[in-house]
Amino acid sequence: MTSAPNSINSFRTLPDPEGHFGQFGGRFVAETLMPLILELEQAYKDAREDPAFRKEMDYFLKYYVSRPNPLYYAQGLSDHLGGAKIYFKREDLNHTGAHKINNCIGQILLAKRMGKTRIIAETGAGQHGVATATVCARFGLPCTIYMGAKDIERQSPNVFRMRLLGAEVKPVTSGSRSLKDAMNEALRDWVTNVSDTFYIIGTVAGPHPYPELVRDFQCVIGNEAKEQILDAEGRLPDELVAAVGGGSNAMGLFHPFLDDKDVAITGVEAAGHGVHTGHHAASLTAGRPGVLHGNRTYLLMDDDGQIKEADSISAGLDYPGIGPEHSWLKDIGRVNYVSITDKEALSAFTLCSEKEGIIPALECAHAIAQIIKTAPKMNKDQIVLMCLSGRGDKDIFTVAEALGVKL
Amino acid sequence: MSDAIIGGKDRIAKRFEKLRAENRAGLVTFITAGDPDPETSFEILKSLPAAGADVIELGMPFTDPMADGPAIQEASNRALAAGMHMRKTLSLVRGFRDHDHETPIILMGYYNPIYIYGVNEFLEDARNAGVDGLIVVDLPPEEDSELCIPTVEKGLSFIRLTTPTSDDKRLPKLVQNTSGFVYYVSVAGVTGAGSATNDQIIEAMARLRRHTDLPIAVGFGIKTPSQAAEVAREADAAVVGSAIVSKIAESLDENGKATDNTALVVSGLVRELADGVRNARK
């Protein structure tokens, strides 16, 4: 890790008023959406300063999402690897089984505040779709979820869950038929229905103010984890690890620790079949800065600026971009980004199931795989804190197929 | 607000002057560069002025056209599959300029391919190729420093999209660095979707006229000659895109390849649209 420029006293002050994290971020959207985006920015500013909004959020996070969730000492895995002490922040224990709901509670309350009457969202693994459908059911708003046709096949349990919750799931057949195309389609819906529709973006990407507000709503992960590790160990961890798709669970964990200079931070991208094969989703490792979906960020693309299809066994990481704040954290060197292949993630998936009795989502299996590589080289008194972003029930069909098992 | 001057002559301003002198609205036609393949696309492009196109919008293909409906998405996909890229798009324009020195060409698309080309290099090459202006869908005035300002400094026009969500509060910001003409997107939505009513267009035109003296072109959802004529009674130009691009799609063979008919059906439709536009105020 290269050290940050001395001029930076805090890594937690961005974005600037135009939504920039260094050169990244911004508001690259069609004009039809601009007035709405400015309105959202104002509504969020007001809500953030309104104690009633905070109170309502806290209520739903506690009684509906079931927070705080535990910081769990993964002794089985720690002993097996024989190095650092590994802690899991148990986002898998949230209602709906992943961190995505933290953000959805915040955004649905914002939508209500703004008087919006219809919700749309994109989803990859289906976790964000399920979380969105869940809050829409709870708050009585109709919702339409855009999901790539390829993801509908590999995440069928979540598709059924969304439909049970009353959501309309629209298959997206354009482009690579996965997350990026679902986002295109959601944006198309939004431009068409600007006046009544709120777009609940599922990760720290999109035009300003989304990367900021989604991060703020997800920071509950890191804020709780910080308190919990101090309780358990009396000190901060040596390293944080989290998987990055768009980057919301990672940003939620990382952000409250960014100014704790002794805490090393590692984000794990999906290397798919291997970064060298070209079939992967490692935009920070192998991409370059470009503009897509409302922000400037690292993207996978060709020399003509055409976006490449991402490839990962994990639908939630299968995206050719990344939240702009991660791009900035990479460039200034505060966070180290690495990548993990499908194969490595699969063996981490089974190892965690066997050693901990926890079936992890394939997304965070990437983070576990990284720990499998590094923890054995660390001392027994060192601490690694990882975000277990979701549970793996949704992935059992994909994993069975990859392991050659017929269900 | 300075109009774009290219080597002492500004094709866009001249074209709208001519239209005013003829007391008629113009027809702006959209096709995607390289659709369905670079050669056929060049043939189509060359045929447009004679068929009655007054201004040409040439789409720069992009993998993720977020503000476009299925017709233009597919046009983009066909072009990319046929090996189209930005340098070839510019050489199409260069080739066109060998035959036509007067019809304005506006490149339309998304920012990323331009950003990756390099803004200054792109503007230099575009101007040298004979491009007159740019419409870049995902660059609102909040991002003017990216491309809009450099474009105007290079003497090209940066044409802004105004929409039904552009109210009196927003419009001053929108017309600020705009030149050439103002494009009014008559419905909130993607290209090729439904169309606005005549009353809605009249109301929007009045609102826009309060904020700009530039010519106003109205587009989105115009499919037939009679729709084009209706718009042409109110606006300075009518823009047709998806309907033309759909004609290209219909003309292809079972393998998605161009047929002898492809260029012909396009000029056929453009001729009908031009008739509608030219006779609108008679």
Ligand SMILES: Cc1ncc(COP(=O)(O)O)c(C=O)c1O
């Ligand atoms: C369990 C889980 N973890 C991680 C992700 C990746 O998203 P992000 O990087 O925004 O946390 C997803 C996305 O669907 C997910 O479902």
